[in-house]
Amino acid sequence: MLLEVSNLTAAYGPSQVLFGMSLAIAPGEVVTLLGRNGMGKTTTVRTLSGLLPIRSGSIRLAGEAIDRLPPHRIARLGLGLVPEGRHIFPNLTVRENLLMAAANPLRAADPWTMDRVIEFFPRLGARLANGGNQLSGGEQQMLAIGRALMTNPSLLVLDEATEGLAPVIREEIWARLKALKGQGLAMLIIDKEVDALGEFADRHYAIEKGEVIWSGDNAALLADDSIRAKFLGI
Template identity: 80%
Template sequence: MLLDVANIHAAYGQSQVLFGISLSIAAGEVVTLLGRNGMGKTTTVRTICGLLPITSGSIAISGQAISQLRPHRIARLGVGLVPEGRHIFPNLSVRENLLMAEANPGGLPDAWTMAKVIEFFPRLGERLSNGGGQLSGGEQQMLAIGRALMTNPQLLVLDEATEGLAPVIREEIWRRLIDLKELGLAMLIIDKEVDALSTFADRHYVVEKGTVIWSGSNQALADDSAIRERFLGIG
């Protein structure tokens, strides 16, 4: 198993947020975390990436425990994060945003490079000398994904993959994520666009108040109207 999250608990100070979250992702698999705002999805991502310590449970990448590792060590093991809000460097150019993330710790022969990212997102090639703060929201999201790809991850984690983007840009992002799946890249995706996710995700987890209350395939989610209506707000 590429990612194995087992019964993790986590808190911000005295406020506990996660109450025994468990999930797994196989190599090349696309899995989603679904649920309403404030239910623990982003906190789960933060624990996986080492940005928030867990108080109990375990997290492993390819069998190696990572819950005690610093974020940069976890990144070197192959976890690439596209954070909520993008968090690109506004005062750096597009070129600099990409180059600062360049790494190939696994020695991949067909590694992601700046040229390959620009081929994947041609719009970034037209903006190479522009500052990150000069980009549109959609371009910033492309840059955030491209920056994560420059680390050559085994697992790409996207928190609110298309939040706040225009419909035409959302469609472009979905197409690129489908391309990444076809290239064999495993992904963990948080997004509210359940119908779009269901076109290419393999499995889904629904989170409510810091616990996984449902998991299953696309078809199982489509067939479970109670879960869709009560926890996802989808009729």
């Protein structure tokens, strides 16, 4: 397995949020983390990326324990994060946002470069000299994904991949994520667009109150409306 999360617990001060979270992602696999708001999805992402210390459990990336490492070490081991809210640098240009993330610690044979990111997201090519705060929401999300790709990750984690975006931009983002899957990049995706995710994700985990309460493949998720209604409010 590329990512192995076992019996993870985490808290914000005295308030425990994760209660024995376990999940796994194989190389090249696209997995989703689904659930209603406030159930621990973003907290899970924060623990994976080292932004929130865990209380107990373990996280392994490509066989290496990462649950006690700082975020920059985890990034160098192959986890690329597209955080909720994008968090691009508004006072840097598009070019600077991309170049500051450039790295190839895993020595990928065909690494992501700025030219390759611009080819992947042509909208960014016309905006290279613009500041991050001059971009539309969709362009900012493309930049956030491009910035994560510039780290040449083995696992791309996207928290609310298309939240707040116009329908036409959402379609463009989904098309790009499908293309990344076609290139063999493993992904963990959080989003509410279940039908869109069902077109290319391999497996799904539904989370409730900080623990996985259902998991299954596309056929199981899309065939049972009760699962979507109970766990996703759809």
